[in-house]
Structure formats: structure tokens, C-alpha cells
Amino acid sequence: MATIKEVAALAGVTPTTVTNVLRDRGRVGDATRERVLKVVAAQGYRPNLNARALVERRAPTIALMLGCITNPFYPEFTLQANNAARRHGRFLLVCNTDYEPDGGTRFLADVAGSLSDGILVANNGDLRIDELKAIQATGTPVVISIWEFPDDPPGVPCVAFDSHKAGFIAADHLLELGHHRIGALIGSPKNGIHGGRYQGFRDALRARKVKHVLADARFCSDSFQSGFDAALDLLSAHPDLTALFVSNDLPALGALNAAASLGLNVPDDISIVSVTDIELASQSRPSLTTVAIPTAEMAEQSVELLLKLIANAPDVPPVVRTADPVLVKRASTAPVRKS
Known part of the structure; x- marks a missing residue:
């Protein structure tokens, strides 16, 4: 494989010009750029990332810590974060802790300051904030993404959306x-990660003087099967319910199946609305009405915030707020059927 000096010699330019062409920076004429790229293609040149990291004294990667890669939301978020990282000339190193209590601790210890310049943590409701602060204290920047309580920052830089407004x-x-x-299925403990969504739901009902009691709610895990089981239990116990609020799309999809198992038609017999808007929400039958959170924007802002911290940029905010959630009307909700 050719070296950068050999590519430069064959193209009749300096190694710096080759670098500028490959990184799309600096002032390089179109003819020169085309000549360099032809030589690069002909010689099969590939940059030595290890050498680049040594010269620039920075790792070419930023890290992303996830709780569960099998939850469809996280691959969608990861794709957007990866695209953002690549636009900034970085590679994304992904670790799936699979909700293991010590999985995140091991990942942080292995990655911080060595394999990656900074760490992006996708909030799964089970963060060890003290551990993140300890990593931050060693000089490795940390950003929490998908924080659900923008008015209650965690003490670590974060990107947050208004979960209360989503539930409302x-x-x-x-x-x-x-x-x-209206019944409610909450994909976390009552005061867990989806607590803001549930509080928004209750506040909306209270504003309209509509009664809601805990007997009309079920707390489950954020999974299809758990949503199925919880909906089956709730709808069997309270057949007079005409609608369900579900705090996340995955258990909502389970609730759709539970309704079908009970012989209920969605939305004629029971309307179902959720929060998040994963890709599967538009592909289910019936398609799922949901409140979309700004996933792509969160990923982009999280990467940008982390890179600012890595670069020691001044005046970095402790909380970056995303755009507000937006209702996406689909086929799973309809006006209540009058008896």
C-alpha cells in the first residue's frame, strides 16, 4: 500500500495537500483535488488512523454506551449518532451493556481516555451519575443523551427533551x-425514566377534570412482551376502558397484539397512543399514533456537545434542550364510539 509521501510525489503535491484533500479542508483547487483523488484510488491508499491519532494526540473515536441494542429505538439513535460523528471526522465506538449492573462500569474504565476521547451515554433510566462524574473528573468528557427532565439536570452535561410535554x-x-x-401502561417504575411522560399524561387529564386512578395503570418493562402482558391484564380487569396511553412504542406494539388477542378492534373498541415514533410504529397494523421525540436532533446535538467538551470550548451549556415532541396521528386512535 502506498504511503502519503508516495501519493504526494505521484500527484506532484505536498503531503499536507493530500491530507487536506482527504479531510476536505484547506484551499485546494478542483484540478489538484481531482488529481490527488485519482492517485489515491489508483494506489489504494488508506490513512493510518493510529499514526494520525499519535500526531494529533487524540483518538479518532467517540464512544456510545447503550443499555440494550435489541430495543429498536437504540439502533435508530445509534445510526443518527454515527452519521453525526462521521460528519465531524470521527468514528463511533458502540458498547451494549445489556442492562448489566457492572457492564457500564467496565466499559467506562476500559474506554475512557484510551480508546476514545469522550463518552456519550444513552439514558436508559439506570445511570450511575456518580460514576459518570468520576470519569469526567479524570479529564474524559461525558455527555448524557435522551435525558427526560430538562428542568432537573443530572450534574453531567446532557441533551434533554421535554418528556412531560410528550405525555401531555x-x-x-x-x-x-x-x-x-383511559388506561395507562408505563414502561418503567412509577418514578423511573418514564415518570415524566406519565406525569404529563396525568396533568392533561387533571386539566380537563378527568379522573385517573392507579388501578387504571400498569407498570411494566420497556419491551414488547411486557407491554402485551400488562395490556392483557389491564384490559381484562377494566373492559370499560376506551383508550390506552402507553409511555413508549415498544410496549404499545405489544398492547396492539393484546387487544387483538382479546377480540378488540383498534381503534373502534380501544384507541392506543404512545410516545417516541420508532420506525416500527408506522409499520404496525394498525399503524401506531405516537408522539414523536426528536431522535435525530438529539443524536446530532449530543455528538456536537461532546466534541465541544473535547475541544475545551468556552461557555458549554450544562443542558441542551431539543425541539418539542410532536403528535403523529395514525390509525390506532379514533373518536370514542358512542354506546
């Missing part, structure tokens, strides 16, 4: 359709 919008949609007997 979902409930308000059902109320506008005339539903007053």
Missing part, C-alpha cells in the same frame, strides 16, 4: 377524541 400531548389527543376512560 398524548393524553390531550385522546381527550380531544372524546375519551374519558
